[in-house]
Amino acid sequence: MGRRNNTNVSDFILVGLTDSEEIGLVLFNLFLLIYLITVLGNAGMILIIRLDVQLHTPMYFFLSHLSFLDLSYSTVITPKTLENLVTSNKHISFGGCYSQMYVFIFLAATECCLLSSMAYDRYVAICNPLQYTVIVSTKLCCSLVTASCMIGFIDSTVTVLGMNTLHFCNSNVIHHFFCDTSPILALSCTDTRNVEIIIFILAGSTIVSSLIIVSVTYVSILSAILKINSTAGKRKAFSTCASHLLGVTIFYGSMIFTYLKPNSSYTLGRDQVASVFYTIVIPMLNPLIYSLRNKEVKNALLRVMQKRGSTRNFRGQ
Template sequence: MNRRDKTNVSDFILVGLTDSEEIQLVLFNLFLLIYLITVLGNAGMILIIRLDLQLHTPMYFFLTHLSFLDLSYSTVITPKALENLLTANKHISYGGCFSQMYFFIFLAVTECFILSSMAYDRYVAICNPLQYAVILSTKVCCSLITASYIFGFIASIITVLGMNTLHFCNSNVIHHFFCDTSPILALSCTDTHNVEIIIFILAGSTLVASLIIVSVSYVSILSAILKISSTSGKQKAFSTCAAHLLGVTIFYASMIFTYLKPRSSYTLGKDQVASVFYTIVIPMLNPLIYSLRNKEVKNALIRVVLKRGNTGHLR
């Protein structure tokens, strides 16, 4: 209660991406289409992996959680963005804003470490294929997933607690389409230096630690692939990690562009474009990347459809 007494705002206004009603309508239709594809794609990926026993492997165990995270953090951001584009009511409560921030950071940080775990999975599959099942046992996979969620929780709770120490005395207008840290820091009427340092350290350590794991894994993978004598063998080895490498590149590039820089270099237009990309577009792209470039997923989908069709026919 003391914290809220020092803050003159009870809610915030999310300005969004544009003031033009025509552009807002176009963006609403576009974002709605993307969100529907995101929900269908990620939910479908989870369902296929659950139903097909041949996909009950460490790689697809991690992919299930990646799809869950993409579906979740898209849902944290997109519905509110759609509401703001369609209606004149652009308000979000103080608690709702910080809750949105908490869940977004929690899910995004967790995704960083899930992607790292998937890189390690590809490293073991290519560099130590005979010991794959032993190294990546069920216990190890569950431990990696649990650690990813714990890191996400710690990073998000520290960030939100730090942001909650700020005072907002005058304006409550957030020049963004969701409650991200940079535009909220810009609203504070108190010194934000310490909070900025905390956010930079958390974002930096998360991205650097996960990128080190990814980089070391792929350097080892590349080294192993170059030692393969046959061209077909090299192509097969590379195809097993191409989808993950593409997904990692897109995700980390947009995150580094947005968060690993001081607030003094924050530019509204460029940061909003990057934010749209990693909050709305990437969750849609991941299931497409991992399905369209993956024969196992395509074959599993065919098996699931045929199995369901045969079951319905027998009934």
């Protein structure tokens, strides 16, 4: 994905979010805080799930992979954004730009598919609880994660190969804070219709198909919950999927707003706000949503802390 003969551009300039030094400093501090919370939250979630044997279940298997994806694609975007906010060096190499775009698309598409896998897990847990451990086996979990990664790989590879055919005619200023498809398409001086169609089909098929799976499973879950006689039973059943439903709503809402529209409707300010939300904010929110609303995670954290405290006391003796 290095420099191509079909373009005179060897690097790009990421304009970023603001030209004001004062606003840039405020955003730097805010995004740095968000990124630190993202790293601590997602890395902590992975560590807790790994250390506590009571969380070695399919639900938390998927959740640990979700945390890894959030941590990864926040790291792909945020450090460069932070650099651009406080330095005058806003350049990114042609290969670096396309690499960032490739990894981001791979991670985002994989997360779409992983969220639909998590919805299926919740569907089986609520609608067929007696056979849950048989249906959602370790083999199935690994297969679903692998399939999600393969879809992400196909989406990112085909998209970047299509983007790599564009000409830029010495114009290298990207009006965005990272290398996304829409601002790069807007920058190109060639006909981008074919590439737009490819991106729309890939993004549309991944987002819409996974969203359909999520919607169908949650309609079935809601139907099963309404059939439960006791109020306590309904509340307990709903609580098992409420966190996932909230995370899905936030993620898909911002992704649909950004990608399932023609490139001609690209608007710098509006799209940047949406992009900040799903690249920087959502990776921070997911571990908070799944931990603060989940008693099992809270209890697991207490067990891990108590275990470490007991170990230290034993060594001190």
